[in-house]
Amino acid sequence: MRRALTAAQALVTVLMSLFLLVPTLMSMAAGVTDNYFRGWRSGFTLRWLAQVWDLYSDAIFLSLRIAVVTLLIVLVLGVPAAYALSRSGRRLARLVEGLLVLPVAVPGLASALGLLVVYGGVTAFRVSWWFIVVGHVIFTLPFMVRSVAAVCRSQDLKTLEEGAASLGAGFAQRFASVVLPNIRSGILAGALTVVTLSIGEFNLTWMLHTPLTKTLPVGLADAYASMRLEVGSAYTLVFFVMIVPLLVWMQTIGRHEKGAVR
Amino acid sequence: MRDAIFPARRRWLFLAPALTVFAAFWLLPMAALVGVSAEQRGASYAAMVASPRYLRSLLATLGLSLGVTLATVVLSTVAGLFLERRRFAGRELLIAVLTLPLAFPGVVVGFMIIMLAGRQGLIGTLTQALLGERSVFAYSLTGLFLGYLYFSIPRVILTVMAAAEKLDPRLEEAARSLGAGSWAVVRDVLLPALRPALIASASMCFATSIGAFGTAFTLATDVDVLPMTIYNEFTLNANMTMAAALSVVLGLVTWGVLALSQWLGGEAAGAAA
Numbered sequence: 098m099r100r101a102l103t104a105a106q107a108l109v110t111v112l113m114s115l116f117l118l119v120p121t122l123m124s125m126a127a128g129v130t131d132n133y134f135r136g137w138r139s140g141f142t143l144r145w146l147a148q149v150w151d152l153y154s155d156a157i158f159l160s161l162r163i164a165v166v167t168l169l170i171v172l173v174l175g176v177p178a179a180y181a182l183s184r185s186g187r188r189l190a191r192l193v194e195g196l197l198v199l200p201v202a203v204p205g206l207a208s209a210l211g212l213l214v215v216y217g218g219v220t221a222f223r224v225s226w227w228f229i230v231v232g233h234v235i236f237t238l239p240f241m242v243r244s245v246a247a248v249c250r251s252q253d254l255k256t257l258e259e260g261a262a263s264l265g266a267g268f269a270q271r272f273a274s275v276v277l278p279n280i281r282s283g284i285l286a287g288a289l290t291v292v293t294l295s296i297g298e299f300n301l302t303w304m305l306h307t308p309l310t311k312t313l314p315v316g317l318a319d320a321y322a323s324m325r326l327e328v329g330s331a332y333t334l335v336f337f338v339m340i341v342p343l344l345v346w347m348q349t350i351g352r353h354e355k356g357a358v359r
Numbered sequence: 360m361r362d363a364i365f366p367a368r369r370r371w372l373f374l375a376p377a378l379t380v381f382a383a384f385w386l387l388p389m390a391a392l393v394g395v396s397a398e399q400r401g402a403s404y405a406a407m408v409a410s411p412r413y414l415r416s417l418l419a420t421l422g423l424s425l426g427v428t429l430a431t432v433v434l435s436t437v438a439g440l441f442l443e444r445r446r447f448a449g450r451e452l453l454i455a456v457l458t459l460p461l462a463f464p465g466v467v468v469g470f471m472i473i474m475l476a477g478r479q480g481l482i483g484t485l486t487q488a489l490l491g492e493r494s495v496f497a498y499s500l501t502g503l504f505l506g507y508l509y510f511s512i513p514r515v516i517l518t519v520m521a522a523a524e525k526l527d528p529r530l531e532e533a534a535r536s537l538g539a540g541s542w543a544v545v546r547d548v549l550l551p552a553l554r555p556a557l558i559a560s561a562s563m564c565f566a567t568s569i570g571a572f573g574t575a576f577t578l579a580t581d582v583d584v585l586p587m588t589i590y591n592e593f594t595l596n597a598n599m600t601m602a603a604a605l606s607v608v609l610g611l612v613t614w615g616v617l618a619l620s621q622w623l624g625g626e627a628a629g630a631a632a
Binding site for chain 1 (some may be wrong): 364365369370371372373375377378380381384387388389391392395402434435437439441442445448453455456457458459460461462463464465466467470471472473474475479481494505508509512513541566569570572573577579583586589590593596599601602606607609610612614617
């Protein structure tokens, strides 16, 4: 009975991973197949990737630029906020964190419509890529705050800072040489999350973009709707190549953290 | 709280930039959205209740999300417990595969379903070869269900595994030594211990499904889920008031589900959501 149960569990697990894995492998293969309808025998080609590069390299670079700028802004806003929250009273910290996480809880479509209602008339802002950056900052900020605040709370920064203060270090010096180095694992984890989310963000971006500010996922939607399957696949392959290393990196540091705690 | 090293006034100074940006680019827009939705003395809300189209869209979205949540939680609990409690060759690989789609945007998930069940999809090719008839269902309710399942599984599995890791194996041993069978152990020991994590992940999964836009957009389905209805009102009908009203309802439902689960599950749910 127990063996049968275990076998059933294993079967469910394997089927689930196949459900997730098989289409990704198929799409990666389709991106480098000459004619997907005729199958592998039609031959290997880089033609579709070249076409993706011609059509969408602007979108890919814009996404990278937006991700970097979003990250910088989120660092400047989020790290001090998280540090302050970790030292505030529990009630206040919960309230503020609960507020900041609202843009994640509420669907991106709603947040984007709100932005359009208020700032849609400010044309110079509306048509620039900063409009997208604003959406991404609001959406990714809570992830940075939560990641950094958790690390701040897991350490006794106050005692360390008292030590530094007793040796004559001022606030700025303590922040730079005691606080930041001690919370860098939280900052790194938060930063990886922010970049990954920003590069893949679609729900807000689709509403905020203009024909001149297309991002990578906006281009993907465009390719899926209007290009042949091979082009969509090749573009997806490019996306995987960008996003998978970030994800693997994220999971590795997650595992190290766990190991360190044990 | 007294903190001479990091006094309250400086703490507020550190919080201020984040709170200002949040107020300017989220709170204010949301307030404006609520304002727009209530224009013409709330005619849009009245239309929502009166018109079968909007009600049908709302019910379809809720039903689909509920179904996806149930399926995801059951499947992910089975797989998550298996992966956390056993050590075998290839376990790391399975975990990696099951959590990889975490970073896929909804549009990519939609495309994965097209690869499986679209016109040139795997299932179509297989059914053609075996039954002589091409089965294509990516663009139907079934396709949408599979898409939502696809992006829900990784999140829920991670939560289940994290919770299962903290289980005390002695409880299970005690139950077994007292003569409990496998099923009784699952029902009386494992599931109650996992309850907070299951509530948290179910509500997260439900809220994500209700608001999912990219997947429905890519599959361009004929099923009218709420985010697509909002999008169509906004772009095709240029009916901002209706789009705003539907968004407010959508936002309230997702927020309500998450708040309810925090209230039910206490600390644990809040940490995971």
